[in-house]
């Protein structure tokens with residue numbers, strides 16, 4: 001019998017879309033086992049949240065039969081305020097308990113990330129705590145019942161991820177991309193029961209959960225001000241001559257301000273974060289990108305460690321954090337210190353809020369967004385041009401720019417993730433950044449606000465993006481397309 005456990009989170013009453021994809025994959029495998037006349041697949045959905053999640057969890061039970069589909073809600077006031085480390089610890093304790101009663105889960109499916117936190121840390125941390133192999137960014141539901149997968153010679157399964165074809169042996173954990181929508185329950189289905197587990201049922205002490213068990217703490221939140229500019233209004237007809245003029249200007253260098261107070265020493269994994277590290281520490285120690293075990297040996301006694309928030313860093317840093325039981329702050333955009341503690345800044349919620357965070361454990365660890373190689377001229381589209389991604393690409397080609405997108409456009413137009421600019425996409429600093437149909441949420445501006453020149457086009461004169469623009473066009477994409485005869 002195949003057992004699959006799916007971790008789920010609700011955000012404002014809705015199932016996190018990445019978790020919805022993970023659950024749909026589990027249900028599809030259950031369907032294909034039934035079609036092939038195999039033993040039924042048993043599915044568990046596991047959520048950690050307040051008791052009012054009982055209702056949405058109950059709705060999920062309508063997707064399966066009570067004999068093969070169970071919903072378990074981890075709920076306790078002691079769990080409130082858990083960061084990713086404490087959350088993974090609680091989930092790991094729950095998985096162990098469920099497995100003790102039902103047998104080992106062949107597969108644990110998680111969404112790649114949640115859309116509110118976007119850290120992508122819980123999957124890798126959970127896998128590490130359960131000592132299970134894992135793959136992230138899974139792009140297709142693994143066909144574990146396909147003929148060639150049925151008796152794999154080495155016992156491993158083929159899984160398609162963002163890196164291509166990878167193989168993994170069960171029991172294993174996969175983090176799913178947003179590759180499926182969750183089906184609707186049949187009209188005749190009835191909701192089943194939701195099992196509740198609290199802290200004591202999981203055998204955890206209060207110090208392992210919630211704020212007390214977290215490795216990071218938010219110190220304060222405040223309005224993000226960095227990168228604001230004075231916007232000069234121009235007409236759409238002035239755009240092309242302006243671009244010609246700006247293109248001919250020499251590229252300005254991007255300066256990282258030096259911190260007045262400094263850490264004596266900072267470890268960095270890989271070379272990418274060197275400039276940021278040198279802006280805040282007197283000595284920078286390079287750690288080779290090796291296996292998590294090798295890295296743990298190198299940094300066990302370090303005071304603070306920075307990782308580049310690229311694909312590899314976002315997968316490996318949480319694994320190492322779980323091995324060291326250390327807090328890890330994801331996707332930091334700025335660093336500060338009082339000479340001892342490393343303070344980390346990260347956009348929080350949507351809008352324009354920044355959070356100042358500290359690590360309570362040692363080593364203090366963070367993944368940071370570094371500015372990558374990019375074209376001199378980028379045109380990025382947002383939700384305001386939804387349905388026009390292909391037009392934006394043509395427009396970009398005609399004006400000699402590289403196309404890019406906000407997360408909202410990536411989601412709405414199924415634009416490949418590689419094009420996403422922002423906190424959880426790429427961070428760029430081109431000579432010209434032309435933002436069309438983008439409102440200017442801090443998660444977007446934090447990744448482009450060091451561009452030499454920013455031009456924003458938006459029909460909403462009050463859009464926040466204009467506060468970050470040198471030039472503003474009060475208009476829409478249709479006007480721009482006319483300029484180049486699209």
Ligand SMILES: Cc1cc2nc3c(=O)[nH]c(=O)nc-3n(C[C@H](O)[C@H](O)[C@H](O)COP(=O)(O)OP(=O)(O)OC[C@H]3O[C@@H](n4cnc5c(N)ncnc54)[C@H](O)[C@@H]3O)c2cc1C
Nearest residue numbers: 118382383384406407408422423424425437438439476477
């Ligand atoms: C943890 C976390 C991480 C995130 N990471 C990222 C990230 O990496 N990148 C990112 O971009 N966002 C990210 N976000 C999302 C971010 O908060 C915003 O929701 C997102 O940037 C909004 O995208 P948008 O500006 O395209 O859409 P909206 O905010 O919906 O803005 C659309 C704009 O289009 C304008 N418009 C409407 N019609 C037209 C038209 N015809 N022509 C031109 N303009 C028009 C509107 O006036 C509006 O200003 C993240 C959020 C969280 C919580």
